[in-house]
Amino acid sequence: xxxxxxxxxxxxxxxxxxxxxxxxxxxxxxxxxxxxxxxxxxxxxxxxxxxxxxxxxxxxxxxxxxxxxxxxxxxxxxxxxxxxxxxxxxxxxxxxxxxxxxxxxxxxxxxxxxxxxx
Amino acid sequence: xxxxxxxxxxxxxxxxxxxxxxxxxxxxxxxxxxxxxxxxxxxxxxxxxxxxxxxxxxxxxxxxxxxxxxxxxxxxxxxxxxxxxxxxxxxxxxxxxxxxxxxxxxxxxxxxxxxxxxxxxxxxxxxxxxxxxxxxxxxxxxxxxxxxxxxxxxxxxxxxxxxxxxxxxxxxxxxxxxxxxxxxxxxxxxxxxxxxxxxxxxxxxxxxxxxxxxxxxxxxxxxxxxxxxxxxxxxxxxxxxxxxxxxxxxxxxxxxxxxxxxxxxxxxxxxxxxxxxxxxxxxxxxxxxxxxxxxxxxxxxxxxxxxxxxxxxxxxxxxxxxxxxxxxxxxxxxxxxxxxxxxxxxxxxxxxxxxxxxxxxxxxxxxxxxxxxxxxxxxxx
Numbered sequence: 001x002x003x004x005x006x007x008x009x010x011x012x013x014x015x016x017x018x019x020x021x022x023x024x025x026x027x028x029x030x031x032x033x034x035x036x037x038x039x040x041x042x043x044x045x046x047x048x049x050x051x052x053x054x055x056x057x058x059x060x061x062x063x064x065x066x067x068x069x070x071x072x073x074x075x076x077x078x079x080x081x082x083x084x085x086x087x088x089x090x091x092x093x094x095x096x097x098x099x100x101x102x103x104x105x106x107x108x109x110x111x112x113x114x115x116x117x118x
Numbered sequence: 119x120x121x122x123x124x125x126x127x128x129x130x131x132x133x134x135x136x137x138x139x140x141x142x143x144x145x146x147x148x149x150x151x152x153x154x155x156x157x158x159x160x161x162x163x164x165x166x167x168x169x170x171x172x173x174x175x176x177x178x179x180x181x182x183x184x185x186x187x188x189x190x191x192x193x194x195x196x197x198x199x200x201x202x203x204x205x206x207x208x209x210x211x212x213x214x215x216x217x218x219x220x221x222x223x224x225x226x227x228x229x230x231x232x233x234x235x236x237x238x239x240x241x242x243x244x245x246x247x248x249x250x251x252x253x254x255x256x257x258x259x260x261x262x263x264x265x266x267x268x269x270x271x272x273x274x275x276x277x278x279x280x281x282x283x284x285x286x287x288x289x290x291x292x293x294x295x296x297x298x299x300x301x302x303x304x305x306x307x308x309x310x311x312x313x314x315x316x317x318x319x320x321x322x323x324x325x326x327x328x329x330x331x332x333x334x335x336x337x338x339x340x341x342x343x344x345x346x347x348x349x350x351x352x353x354x355x356x357x358x359x360x361x362x363x364x365x366x367x368x369x370x371x372x373x374x375x376x377x378x379x380x381x382x383x384x385x386x387x388x389x390x391x392x393x394x395x396x397x398x399x400x401x402x403x404x405x406x407x408x409x410x411x412x413x414x415x416x417x418x419x420x421x422x423x424x425x426x427x428x429x430x431x432x433x434x435x436x437x438x439x440x441x442x443x444x445x446x447x448x449x450x451x452x453x454x455x456x457x458x459x460x461x462x463x464x465x466x467x468x469x470x471x472x473x474x475x476x477x478x479x480x481x482x483x484x485x486x487x488x489x490x491x492x493x494x495x496x497x498x499x
Contacts, residue, residue, distance in 0.1 A: 005246055025362065029246045037362045057366055058266035060314035062258050071253055071313070073262045075366060083250040083262075094269045111249050 005029050006111050007049070008102045013111050014049035015100070017080055021046050028080040050078040052100025053116065057081065059092050074098060074113065084113045122384040123355045126220035130339060130349040130499060133162025133332030134459035139296040139447035141325045142235050147179060148187045151232035154328035154452070155191065158228065162332040164342060166191040169332070170224035172198045175211035175231035176451035187232065204486030205398065207231060208329065209454025213355045213492060215333050225338040230330035231452030257321055260401035261313035263368060267403055270418070275315050277421035279306035281402040282319045282444055284430060289441020291472045294456070296325050296447030320402045322443035329456035349499040350462045353385035353479075360489040368407065373491045374483065375411040381481070381493040382413075389413035392435050392495075393477040394464045396457035398484045399442040405429075408483065409437060436474035439464060457482040458494065465498040 006013045017028035020035035022044045027036070034041040054076040061068045070086040086092060087103070092115060099116040102109060123129065135157025137150040159166060174184040184198050203210040208231030215227035248254060267273060283303055289295035306319045334342075339349065356377050363372040382389060389412055397412075399405040406420040414435060415423045423429065429437035440446045440460040443453065461480035463469045482494045 005249060029248065031243075031245055033244060058262040058269070060258065060261040060265050061311075062253060062261070062313045063311060071250065071258055071262065073266070079365070081366065083248060083254060085250055085253070094266065 008109070011102045013052045013100045013102050015052055015076070015111070017048045017050050019046050019048045020044060026050070026079040028076070028082050048078070050076050050080060052111065052113070053077050054098060056092060056094055056096045056098055058094055059086065072098070072113065084111070086113045086115070088114050090115055123216065123220055124353055124384055124386070127222055127335055129216045129219045129333050129335065129352045131331055131352065131458060131462045131496065132334050132339070132344050132349050133158040133160075133164060134462050135159070135161055135330045136294040136456060136459055137328040138294045139325050139327035139449050139452070139456075141296070141323075143326065145326075147183065147232050147234050147326070147328075148190065150326065151187045151230065151328045152190055154232070154330040155188070155228070155230055158330035158332050163344065164226060164332055167194050168226050168342075169194070169196060169228045171196055171215065171218045171227045173201050173211035173214045173227070173229045174198070174451070175201045175203070175208035175229065175455055176233050177202050177204060177207050178233045178236045178450055183232070203490055204488055205400070205448065205450060206454055206484040206486035206490050206492045207451045208456065209482065209484040209492035209494065210357065212331060212455055212458050212494065213357055215331075216352050216355050219333050219335050225335045225341075226332065228330060228332050229455055230328065231455035232328045233449045233451035234326040235324055235449075256400070257316060258313045260403055261316050263407070264316065264401070264403040265314050267407065271421070273406070273421040275307060276303060277425045278315065278320075278402050278406070279303055280421070280425035281399065281405045282306045284424065285399060285405075285438045285442040285444040286319070288431060288439050288472060289445025291470070292441050292446060295441040295445050296323050296327070297441065297445045316401065319444075322400045322448040325447050325449050327447065327449040327452045327456070329452040329459050331455055331458050331462070346499050348466050350465045350496045351499050352494060353387070353497050354381040354493070354495040356381040356384060357490065357492045359491075369489060370404070370485050371407045371411045373489060374408050374485060377491040377493045378412040378481070378483065381495050385495040385497075387479060387495065391479050392481050394436045394439060394461060394474045394480040396438060396440060396442065396460050396480075396482045399438055399444050400448055402444070405437060405442070412481070412483070431472055431474050436464070436477070439469065439472050439474055454482065454484045454492065457484065458496070461496050465496060
């Protein structure tokens with residue numbers, strides 16, 4: 001079963017995840033086999049759309065060919081922790097607030113993050 | 119009522135054997151696997167027909183590589199099994215052999231590890247994927263953890279690099295190590311960088327290799343007149359798997375902390391009694407974080423302790439005297455078994471110019487993706 005990672009409302013992405021309504025643990029991406037924390041399953045698991053806003057737990061420059069890009073560990077405001085690629089040339093620090101946006105790479109819709117001043 | 123390993127029949131390591139870890143070659147795994155097994159048998163003074171069960175730690179060779187190898191020792195009909203537990207496969211095969219002897223199922227068992235690098239697909243976990251695809255590589259993951267740790271505790275790049283300098287120095291004296299060359303601080307700090315401050319010397323090499331150990335009961339020691347002074351008792355064998363930890367908490371560290379704590383409790387020792395440790399230093403930051411998780415250093419002070427020489431051979435606790443994964447290498451299946459061989463060598467006092475003086479108690483630690491953690495504590499008999 002292949003499901004989507006996100007959907008775009010305009011250029012505002014929603015990240016598609018899951019919440020356990022029994023213990024309220026939340027995770028991304030959406031996997032509905034059972035809750036890792038308490039084991040609840042079936043109707044106890046609810047689909048959730050997480051806002052793509054959060055903060056940087058860590059970030060690092062990763063070499064790619066002749067250049068590099070910024071990879072980050074991100075804690076969403078809604079709870080889940082995930083990896084993301086951050087665009088932009090601004091210096092980034094742990095704790096910076098970031099937001100997701102829809103982008104396109106090689107003709108394919110992807111999610112990228114950028115620093116948010118909000 | 120459950121029991122710990124120490125409450126069961128005593129288990130002793132009496133034989134160790136290795137074939138050098140190295141870059142992938144044209145040698146068949148059977149050749150270097152048998153080399154390690156025969157070395158362990160010779161070291162123990164025991165013949166293959168005396169082995170009553172056999173476990174092979176392997177993750178990269180495909181289905182059922184064990185009998186294809188050990189049949190060349192002469193078939194004896196003993197129970198055998200392949201053990202796959204990611205990076206902890208060799209540690210898990212050792213645990214299984216110990217449990218056979220401790221429970222009384224056998225008097226003599228062997229644990230081995232053999233592997234050859236290959237691109238093996240991970241099991242499909244049903245996930246639709248993630249937002250970063252191929253960039254979830256281990257080096258990137260540990261570079262993220264490195265930066266997070268450095269930011270939090272103010273660790274310098276020189277302190278981080280000291281881990282690789284120490285472990286390459288140790289590995290340069292180990293004829294079984296994949297990397298046998300000392301590296302300077304300047305070399306460990308130099309570009310090109312793979313991710314963040316990590317160049318390749320901050321990362322373990324994954325090659326091929328083999329390791330084997332023989333474990334026995336006291337009955338077997340008596341029957342074969344095995345020397346007590348070359349025997350090392352296995353005080354604890356603890357295997358745990360990951361739980362859900364607090365937000366932002368590193369799961370490998372949390373899992374290591376609870377596994378090592380349980381092992382020390384079961385062995386009835388405290389961390390400050392450990393003389394020698396082989397831990398899962400696949401990346402430099404791991405040695406620092408795991409040393410703290412095991413209670414060797416206070417939180418945030420591991421890097422300082424390492425750069426001050428406290429974990430050198432001759433320091434208060436020798437960490438990775440074999441060279442660790444960073445220098446000895448990480449061929450996956452053999453790695454955990456090879457750690458037991460190194461700890462045994464140290465506790466026997468047979469490690470030559472890598473010898474930690476007066477080593478009496480040692481600990482071996484591996485984590486595996488999935489995630490699992492195994493800790494064994496050994497003590498000279």
